[in-house]
Amino acid sequence: MRHGRTDWNAAHKLQGCSDIPLNNEGRQMAEEAHKKYKDLKFDVCYCSPLIRARETAEIFLRGTNVPIIEDKRLHEMSFGIYEGVEHVTDKPDCSVYTLFKDPVNYVADGGAESIEQLYARTGSFINETLKPALAENKNILIVGHGAMNSSIICQLKNYPLKDFWTHLQGNCEVLKLI
Template sequence: MLYIMRHGKTEWNALHKIQGRTDIPLNEEGRLMAEKAWEEYKDLHIDVCYCSPLIRAVETAQIVLKTRKIPIIKDERLMEMSFGDYEGIENSFAIPDCPINILFQKPGEYHESIGGAETWEELFARTGAFLKEVIDPQLQEGKDILIVGHGAMNASIICQVKGMPIEEFWSAGLEQCKILEV
């Protein structure tokens, strides 16, 4: 079984800032969210956890799995989508002509990099390679796998596993510190 979890809350989440690859740690609320997830999922069978190397994901995985001897393996391909020059922008939706908003509001119309942001093709290539090289063989062996990552990165995995079109990219609605069975 493949399980996916989004990291806990950070200060930038609270401020509605675009994080992307900016390495922001969990805030106190995020740590409490992860503690609740530990309690909720402590009996869920997991053989291995793969995790984004960004601190907010690593910290979430460490708290959620704190009393278990489950390996947490970091993989660069699980980093959040890069939002280029728009990382750190606060409340982009309050800026009507902010170019990066198309990625969030009309994903099917986002075709070229804006301000150095990663494209769908780049995101899907790296997460697709991770699925094919790492996850698929282990699922075939019957392993139960947890991926702890980020909103856009996790959504790219869900889209690929479920064969969803890019127009539905954000439809998974990944809550922070909640496990989604894929």
């Protein structure tokens, strides 16, 4: 699941690791997801430590006994000096533009995280936490972010890097992977 909307989402600002809270619309989205997906049962929730993901998980899982475990490997991709920049997909001179338009040729700069670094971090989570829990037949909810979730989806489904954004989730959308 991807977190609910924030003021930065609404302003088309690149959030990355900036710890931006949900706005009222984001809280309402999480509330609606709580109702929409009420029949889904989870044994555990792994969550990004960023407040927008944590708050989404708390609203979504309200009234259940599902433990929420923060895992720093699930934070959003770092965009370095580009965090807070508006409309990066309209700025071809911005290196992060390439990440969104042509991820295969993205070269991180300005303190941003590379795709290889992102995959190493989330791959560690997949191999050390997710796969062992799945081997125990646990139903797992991961609450995170656009790029971070896309990296997990691509790795689990063996999608090529050129398709990195193909399965980008909407805010508060649940996607069943396994």
